[in-house]
Structure formats: structure tokens, C-alpha cells
Amino acid sequence: MHRITREKLPHHIAVIMDGNGRWAKKNLLNRIMGHKKGAESVHLVVKTCRELGIQYLTLYAFSIENWQRPKNEIRALSSLLEEYLRLELQEMKETGIKLITIGDTDRLPKTVRDALSDAIEETSENSGMVLNLALSYGGRDEIVDAVKRILRDSKSTDIDENTITKDFFSNYLHTANIPDPDLLIRTSGEYRLSNFLLWQLAYTELYFIDVLWPDFSRDDLIKAITDYQQRERRFGLISDQLSEN
């Protein structure tokens, strides 16, 4: 039995949902069925995080590299996302979830963009939990994009070498106004970041679990959080310095 303590709850959990394809293969199904089952895990994790009082949940739903997948898989993922948004909107409203996105969402099909903007608009006043979907997202792309926008702004405003601090730069990332993740979970037994939140994960606690995303359960999530709660985050300091504060 895993016990979560209220005091040390992570404010922000980020998840790399991996292993849908392998789950399908293992169950002699096609990859699309793996994603379909994966969407059920999304529902479960969103609901559980909301119940636990997590403030921010970021899910890596579609990476910029995923555009290179077969067209039929991209189409299926798009429809699944659209369906998820339409079906979950009511529950998001009832449970106070605010939907936001990061990534180059302009590249998504119009029907998905419409479902997204409806859900974003209709949940914009909610303050229960922020659900942040990373869609057509790449960490390096986000950083390059920030540099380009700083350059552009420097032509019309006073930006010089001294203006550029870490905080200033963070405000140009897609995650401006979102705290960095405290805990990153990656499923399926792979130990990689795969271009996810490269800047933001600098001091995040990493948790890797050898369970395929469609099999990821409420208990697995609670186990990840209790594991996080037993860790000492030193941010480059030594233990004694932490107890002084």
C-alpha cells in the first residue's frame, strides 16, 4: 500500500506516455488499438491527478518527430484526440480543469484545432488543475523558437545582452507562466527524454517505470508520487543547507 503525504505533493507532473504500439503488439492488435487504450489511461491519470490535488499535469501526446509516422497512424491519433476533447469537455468543466497546450498546434488538422480552441476557451476560467497537452511539441524547437522571438522583439524594444537572464528566457518558452515539472514519469521501460521539456526538466525528479502506457494504473501513479516524496531535492546544495531554511 502506498501512502501519499499531502505536504510534499508535486505541483507539476509531466508524463511521457510511451508503449502504446508495444502494448498492441503484445495483445495481437493493431497500433491504433494501442493508442485507443492509451487514451483510457489518459482519462484515468487526469482524473486521479485532479482528485489528488495536483496543480499542473503535462502530457506528451504528440511529438514533432511523430509527424514522420505513417499517415494512417497520424490520422488515428488526431481523431482520438478530437474525440477525447469532445467527450471530456463536460467533465473538465465539472471538475474545474483548465486545458492549455504547448507545441506547434497550427500544424494540426483543422477539426482538431477547432476542438482544442473550443475546449481551451470553455475551460479558461477554471482553477482546479491545469491540463497541458504537448502537441506537435519538440524541446529543441521550442528553444529555437524562443531565440527567434527574442531577436524579433529586440528590433522594436530595448533588449541587450544584460536583459537576457534565465527568467527572461523562460518567459519566451511555450511554458511561460507554468512552473517547471517537479516529477517526470516515463512509461514502457525506456530511459530517454525524447526532446521533451529540455529546458524545464533541469531539476526535475525522473521516474521510469517498466509498464506500457495502456497498462499504467492509478496504483502506478500513486507509487510514482510516493517515490518522489521520499527523495531529497537539493538543487545543487548539500543536505545541511536545506534544513537551515
Ligand code: FPP
Ligand atoms: C507513445 O506510444 C504514444 C504516443 C506517440 C501518442 C500518445 C497518445 C495517446 C496516449 C492517445 C491519445 C492522446 C490523448 C491526449 C487523448 P508509441 O506509439 O510510441 O509506442 P511504442 O513505442 O510501443 O511503439
